[in-house]
Amino acid sequence: MQIVFMNRLSRISGADQEVFAQLWIGEEEGHWRLGWREFSGTEEMGDNLWYEGGSWNEMLCVYRHELAVKMGDGYRPLIDGSFHDEDSLTGTRNQEQLKLQYFSEHHGNESVYEELCAWRRGKASSERKAPYILASNRLLRMLSAFLPRTPEELLQIPGVGEGKASQYGGDWLSITSAIEREHSFPLGWVHQAVDEERFMAWQYKQKELKYKKQLERLRLRRVLLQGIEEGLGMEQLKAQGGVSRREVLEAVEELEKDGYSVEKLIALEMADVSPNEQADVWTAYELMGDTFLKPVLYKAYGEGFSPAEGLDVYYERLRLIRIRYRRGQAVQLGVATNF
The missing domain is CATH 2.20.140 (q64v53_bacfr protein fold)
Known part of the structure; x- marks a missing residue:
């Protein structure tokens, strides 16, 4: 060796x-x-x-x-750059933002954080958006720790731009400005307040979690590729991968994007779905686009469709057929480009 x-x-x-x-x-x-x-x-x-x-x-x-x-x-x-990846623990701006995140995780106001989370749940429901699109947990932690009182202070929080501030800043400030605070803005004082050794250990913990997810994802892909080749179905892949059906499906979509063939799995899962139903879903994609599943669902199955067995199985079918649909669109685009 x-x-x-x-x-x-x-x-x-x-x-x-x-x-x-x-x-x-x-x-x-x-x-x-x-x-x-x-x-x-x-x-x-x-x-x-x-x-x-x-x-x-x-x-x-x-x-x-x-x-x-x-x-x-x-x-x-002894040799720096040990991780051999694109991320770096250096860089002044990056370090400043990471220290703000570190400080907020250790000094956040828990009651304010819970109130901000409750606001996010309500807003996500009323706007029919995923909660993380409105604000990440990281952002809510920083708001709860630094308690901005003015729009100018709010814009100093990493992750808050003009757009977010204009949309939701008023709601956030109504929560954070009502709480007494012992610090001031700007937030340059955080640099001195953070213990360097503990901060460094925290950074490596973040990397550990990141690389653990990457490793789990890579190993799941290997299990799925082998299972698909052996003719296994979704339930068997779920058991072998030790994940949910949704996670299997998400990984299958990624495999397709990366150029791997998952058609054997799609054919197996679609074997009991009638050609007419599959054609209706395909037509719905042509009419509604393939970005959002709910409009396609109601176009294919009818408004107010609510089967007794629930919608999960139908959304799964939509996603599997969408893989085929997108593959077909890519082929058409490639043919058109060649002329």
Whole structure:
């Protein structure tokens, strides 16, 4: 096996004793191995094998996730840029915004946060929008921590632009301005209020969570591709992947976008759906577009359609047929482009 990458890390462990470790990647005929080796003084503690297999992408996901865990525990690398990705923990503006987020997560006013969440639920219902489109949890946390009182202060909160401020700023300020606060604007004081070591550990925890999701997504895709090839249906894929049917369907849509064939699964799931019903859904997509499912549902099945078994099964059909529809549209566009 040839070692293609190695980095040395260290951390302080009790009585100011420095502990060392090596992180290494080896390759042999397309087979990857990833490991961690710790040292205590001059004593080698042995290898901990993190990954062994033929997928570079999966190995890289494991590398990033496990490294984030170790750096969250206090290890620091000899070579910077350890994660080899597009994100950076440096950059003045990025650091300032991250510190505001960190501070808000640890110093938010919980009652104000709950009131803002209640506002979001009500507004999302009245405007028929997904709650996250109105405001993210992160934004509501920052509003609850920094308690802006004026439109000018509100615009200093990351994630609040002119559009959001004009739409919802009045509602937010009616909640936040009624609460006493001990700090002032602008928020430059946050930089001094944040403990650098704890902030750094928090950043690596965020990376750990991010890379864990990436790794879970990558492994789910592998399970689905193998299952689809074996002729498994949605329920079997759900069991093998350990996720919900909705998560399976979302992953299947991503696979199609990335150029993988999922037609075998669609054909299996559509086997008991009549050709006339499938044709009605296809026509509805042609008339209503494929962005929103509800108009297509009512166009295909009739206004006020409310089956006893619920709508989930029908929305699932719509999404599977939409994969075919979009594939057909892409083919037509490609043909038109070639002329």
